[in-house]
Amino acid sequence: MTTEAFERTRIDRYEPTEIEPRWQQRWDELGLHHTDLRDTSKPKFYLLTMYPYPSGDLHIGHWYIVTPTDAISRYRRMNGWNVFFPVGFDAFGLPAENAAIQSGIQPRDWTMRNIENMRRQFRTMGSTFDWSSEVITCEPEYYCWNQWFFLKFLEAGLAYRQMAPVDWCPKDHVVLAREQVEGPNRVCWRCGTPVIKRDLEQWFFRITNYADELLKFDGIDWPEPIRVQQTNWIGRSEGAEVVFTTAESEHHAGGEELRVFTTRPDTLFGATFMVLAPEHPMVDRLTSPAQRAEVDAYMAQARRHTEIERLSTDRPKTGVPLGSDAINPVNGERIPVWIADYVLAGYGTGAIMAVPAHDERDYAFAQRFGLPIRRVVAPRGTSADDVMDGAYVAHSTDERLVNSGSYSEMPAPEGARAITAELESRGLGKTAVTTRIRDWLVGRQRPWGTPIPVIYCDTDGIVPVPEADLPVKLPDHFDYRPEGGNPLLRDPEFLNVDCPKCGKPARRETDTMDTFVDSSWYWWRYLSPHNDEAAIDRELDEVWCPVDQYTGGAEHAVMHLLYARFVCKALNDLGVVWEREPFKKLFNQGQILGADGERMSKSRGNVQDPDELVKRYGADTIRLFLMFMGPWDQGGAWNPSGIDGVHRFLRRVWTVTLDPAGREAGDPESGRLPEGQDPEAAERAVRVAAHRTLQQVTDEHEGFRWNTMVAHLMELTNLLMRHRGTEIAGGTAWEETIRLLLLMLAPIAPHFSEELWSRRLAAAGEEWRSIHTESWPHFDPALVAVDQIELPVQVNGKLRDLVPVATGLSQAEIEAMVLERPKVRQNLEGKQVVRIVHVPGRLVNIVVR
RNA sequence: GCGGAAGUGGUGGAACGGCAGACACGCCGGCCUUAGGAGCCGGUGCCCGAAAGGGCGUGAGGGUUCGAGUCCCUCCUUCCGCACCA
Numbered sequence: 001m002t003t004e005a006f007e008r009t010r011i012d013r014y015e016p017t018e019i020e021p022r023w024q025q026r027w028d029e030l031g032l033h034h035t036d037l038r039d040t041s042k043p044k045f046y047l048l049t050m051y052p053y054p055s056g057d058l059h060i061g062h063w064y065i066v067t068p069t070d071a072i073s074r075y076r077r078m079n080g081w082n083v084f085f086p087v088g089f090d091a092f093g094l095p096a097e098n099a100a101i102q103s104g105i106q107p108r109d110w111t112m113r114n115i116e117n118m119r120r121q122f123r124t125m126g127s128t129f130d131w132s133s134e135v136i137t138c139e140p141e142y143y144c145w146n147q148w149f150f151l152k153f154l155e156a157g158l159a160y161r162q163m164a165p166v167d168w169c170p171k172d173h174v175v176l177a178r179e180q181v182e183g184p185n186r187v188c189w190r191c192g193t194p195v196i197k198r199d200l201e202q203w204f205f206r207i208t209n210y211a212d213e214l215l216k217f218d219g220i221d222w223p224e225p226i227r228v229q230q231t232n233w234i235g236r237s238e239g240a241e242v243v244f245t246t247a248e249s250e251h252h253a254g255g256e257e258l259r260v261f262t263t264r265p266d267t268l269f270g271a272t273f274m275v276l277a278p279e280h281p282m283v284d285r286l287t288s289p290a291q292r293a294e295v296d297a298y299m300a301q302a303r304r305h306t307e308i309e310r311l312s313t314d315r316p317k318t319g320v321p322l323g324s325d326a327i328n329p330v331n332g333e334r335i336p337v338w339i340a341d342y343v344l345a346g347y348g349t350g351a352i353m354a355v356p357a358h359d360e361r362d363y364a365f366a367q368r369f370g371l372p373i374r375r376v377v378a379p380r381g382t383s384a385d386d387v388m389d390g391a392y393v394a395h396s397t398d399e400r401l402v403n404s405g406s407y408s409e410m411p412a413p414e415g416a417r418a419i420t421a422e423l424e425s426r427g428l429g430k431t432a433v434t435t436r437i438r439d440w441l442v443g444r445q446r447p448w449g450t451p452i453p454v455i456y457c458d459t460d461g462i463v464p465v466p467e468a469d470l471p472v473k474l475p476d477h478f479d480y481r482p483e484g485g486n487p488l489l490r491d492p493e494f495l496n497v498d499c500p501k502c503g504k505p506a507r508r509e510t511d512t513m514d515t516f517v518d519s520s521w522y523w524w525r526y527l528s529p530h531n532d533e534a535a536i537d538r539e540l541d542e543v544w545c546p547v548d549q550y551t552g553g554a555e556h557a558v559m560h561l562l563y564a565r566f567v568c569k570a571l572n573d574l575g576v577v578w579e580r581e582p583f584k585k586l587f588n589q590g591q592i593l594g595a596d597g598e599r600m601s602k603s604r605g606n607v608q609d610p611d612e613l614v615k616r617y618g619a620d621t622i623r624l625f626l627m628f629m630g631p632w633d634q635g636g637a638w639n640p641s642g643i644d645g646v647h648r649f650l651r652r653v654w655t656v657t658l659d660p661a662g663r664e665a666g667d668p669e670s671g672r673l674p675e676g677q678d679p680e681a682a683e684r685a686v687r688v689a690a691h692r693t694l695q696q697v698t699d700e701h702e703g704f705r706w707n708t709m710v711a712h713l714m715e716l717t718n719l720l721m722r723h724r725g726t727e728i729a730g731g732t733a734w735e736e737t738i739r740l741l742l743l744m745l746a747p748i749a750p751h752f753s754e755e756l757w758s759r760r761l762a763a764a765g766e767e768w769r770s771i772h773t774e775s776w777p778h779f780d781p782a783l784v785a786v787d788q789i790e791l792p793v794q795v796n797g798k799l800r801d802l803v804p805v806a807t808g809l810s811q812a813e814i815e816a817m818v819l820e821r822p823k824v825r826q827n828l829e830g831k832q833v834v835r836i837v838h839v840p841g842r843l844v845n846i847v848v849r
Numbered sequence: 850g851c852g853g854a855a856g857u858g859g860u861g862g863a864a865c866g867g868c869a870g871a872c873a874c875g876c877c878g879g880c881c882u883u884a885g886g887a888g889c890c891g892g893u894g895c896c897c898g899a900a901a902g903g904g905c906g907u908g909a910g911g912g913u914u915c916g917a918g919u920c921c922c923u924c925c926u927u928c929c930g931c932a933c934c935a
Contacts, residue, residue, distance in 0.1 A: 665881045
């Protein structure tokens with residue numbers, strides 16, 4: 001062999017930064033990603049990924065969501081689907097206001113500037129977004145329809161106003177978001193003033209009307225954990241509403257109804273006290289003069305705690321007696337009324353009957369304050385008077401009621417029914433269902449959002465803005481001031497309006513809508529983003545919806561994804577859309593955390609800038625690396641240490657494609673077929689590997705298993721690498737394999753595969769056509785079929801031998817063969833074979849004694 | 850605290866209840882290079898052993914099974930959500 005033969009052939013290096021922009025531009029020119037929504041010649045596929053908030057820059061987390069979704073889009077197109085894959089921006093939101101407050105830039109300018117930059121960054125991914133359908137929620141042509149929906153909801157009784165507590169900064173006169181309340185002392189993020197709770201009239205959407213239907217997931221294929229989380233979030237409980245009556249005392253006339261919800265009406269005789277939420281409307285009336293000071297102090301303190309703190313069972317129970325009693329409707333007993341922060345105003349009726357014997361929280365409370373504990377449910381074998389060292393909450397089939405008057409000795413479930421029935425006949429109770437989920441508070445006391453289209457008139461009260469007057473536009477300029485409250489309140493042009501009913505001067509609503517309203521219908525708007533006739537093009541809705549595949553973070557499991565389902569059902573009831581569920585299939589990818597394992601955020605300084613990585617490795621390497629990292633639903637801390645391996649992989653594909661005849665100077669075996677292989681066997685082995693890889697990769701596309709997909713493509717490439725420079729390099733089998741390899745890479749490494757594809761076409765003298773308009777290949781079942789396996793043989797569960805077995809042998813033949821193997825005989829020596837477990841094609845386990 | 854998810858080599862991870870560690874990173878060795886932060890080949894869970902081979906190993910403890918990383922129970926740790934961040 002001459003030295004020249006060992007020299008590496010000079011081929012172009014893989015230069016992603018040169019290749020990628022060129023193809024991105026070409027695809028744009030060809031309109032490759034524009035979807036003709038009226039084309040019904042192919043089956044439709046609506047692919048949706050959660051639209052981003054225009055925070056300023058894409059971070060690697062955006063790539064983690066988008067690039068595999070983009071691969072789905074490309075794969076579906078190769079399989080003959082008409083894919084619609086739109087994108088937009090969730091453009092209202094707090095960060096734009098924070099920027100306005102901190103640097104004086106107007107929210108809209110800040111947002112639009114960010115969108116401009118993020119569009120540019122999205123292009124560098126090589127994503128197949130159809131930009132012609134882009135939606136930007138802060139534009140009047142979008143939020144106009146939020147307002148229209150609001151009016152429809154109002155008309156249908158799905159929107160209403162009610163008092164609700166908010167976090168309030170008494171110095172700045174603003175309502176604070178949760179993230180604007182800092183530290184354990186709960187102070188304002190801007191001025192450090194301790195935050196107080198304040199009750200405001202607020203707008204709500206009546207999502208609880210749909211609670212039962214939201215518990216059903218008919219016809220949709222969603223991950224089990226998300227369904228469980230939504231189910232628990234809705235938290236449907238069956239039980240009874242029971243009417244207690246306030247007892248007469250020196251300071252209170254008595255006779256008022258005090259309603260409680262309980263899931264355990266069977267334990268009614270065990271109620272030894274009552275607990276109201278500190279916010280309960282009757283607290284004031286029931287407080288005795290002697291208790292007043294203590295009660296007031298407790299109420300103030302309770303309002304400083306968050307709900308999570310209040311519900312924590314770790315925290316010692318606190319509470320104060322009101323100095324009043326209530327009367328238990330089943331036995332006429334007087335029991336004291338307390339307030340305690342573990343009872344929430346928003347759940348049930350905001351009041352409970354406390355049964356310390358059979359509820360852990362009530363038990364802890366009774367212990368702490370020396371309140372009586374009376375057992376009313378006893379499992380068989382216990383006496384009614386046994387001292388309890390904890391609440392008995394279990395349910396067993398042979399427990400009975402005790403200390404329960406005429407209901408004693410009844411089985412508990414029967415007792416529950418009987419007690420409820422008796423109360424019902426006396427008008428003092430009824431079976432009831434309550435949900436943990438609360439109506440959706442959609443009002444925000446902030447200027448940067450969709451104005452709620454109502455007007456307050458001294459004469460006519462709350463007057464909806466007439467449809468013809470929509471949109472109610474935001475002013476172009478907000479006057480933010482350090483202590484100024486909501487700028488809309490200071491904007492006479494916005495604020496002052498004539499009442500649509502009586503024409504007299506009136507005041508506009510200054511509350512705006514929660515951004516979750518925007519994100520509860522944006523995918524319909526993609527179908528006709530500039531439609532000024534209707535929010536949603538009903539015809540296109542019927543063709544394209546529901547969304548076939550939705551991708552996005554699991555952190556949206558209960559809020560966005562539940563609101564979206566609610567809005568879909570409500571719009572269906574209003575006749576706006578034809579479907580009842582918005583998203584047929586859902587996939588929740590994991591989150592990319594910072595290198596420190598914490599959530600990526602600018603303030604932590606742990607954000608990974610993808611532009612920098614693209615410049616260094618190219619988008620295709622980043623795409624593959626993110627897919628190769630691990631299962632898509634898992635996410636993980638950002639750790640770029642494996643990125644070189646993926647880049648190397650692409651370079652190896654580059655080498656085997658463009659220089660199959662080259663040899664490796666560093667490997668003495670280079671250019672020789674592996675030991676014992678003739679060219680024919682080698683060609684077959686390569687083809688078998690190619691087709692098996694294709695089978696696996698196809699399967700992995702269906703399950704979004706990107707990491708093993710890339711691994712399998714690496715294996716195939718490694719095999720080609722070992723055959724480079726041999727007799728088979730560049731032959732028919734080789735060419736077929738390269739062709740399959742590039743097609744398999746097309747959805748995941750779109751620029752790279754396009755480049756090599758075009759070079760091969762040019763080399764073959766063929767006319768150029770994009771690899772992305774090719775069909776996904778089919779594997780040859782004959783090549784994929786297995787004709788021999790290495791059968792693992794265990795003795796008592798321990799691996800002892802691997803036996804080559806041709807397919808087609810009978811079980812008896814295989815067992816006979818296995819028992820003759822020297823290693824097996826050695827392990828059976830002096831022992832008795834008790835049993836042979838033979839799982840055909842998997843293993844043989846010989847059980848001995 | 851409540852709800853959801855996850856714990857496997859030095860690292861990311863692979864494994865229809867059936868060969869634990871595929872594929873990579875890193876590291877070690879070799880080759881090739883004027884040079885390498887380029888490229889190629891080989892090795893690499895831990896312990897004993899020169900090797901052949903053997904033993905031990907999937908957060909901890911128990912259970913089911915011929916067989917458990919995988920299923921069940923108890924516990925520990927980490928991450929996500931908890932209603933005005935999106």
